[in-house]
Amino acid sequence: MKQDIHPDYHFIDVKMTDGTIVKMRSTYGSEGDTLALDIDPSAHPAWTGGNAKLLDAGGRVSKFKKKYEGLGF
Secondary structure, three states, rough: OOOOOOOOOOOEEOOOOOEEEEEEEOOOOOOEEEEEOOOOOOOOOHHHOOOOOOOOOOHHHHHHHHHHHHHHO
């Protein structure tokens, strides 16, 4: 294995949206830095099962629905 080609892994603090801080190993910054997240697993609807709204102002979904509106989808 080649020497000195791998990134430096170190411990950082990751601050979640609810204020909790988790220690993780990362290549971000340097040892002891804090990474504040805007979206994390405790707040994102993909992980919490929340309802996501489909926003489509006359785009692809609207075109699809209009094209196939008579077929009873």
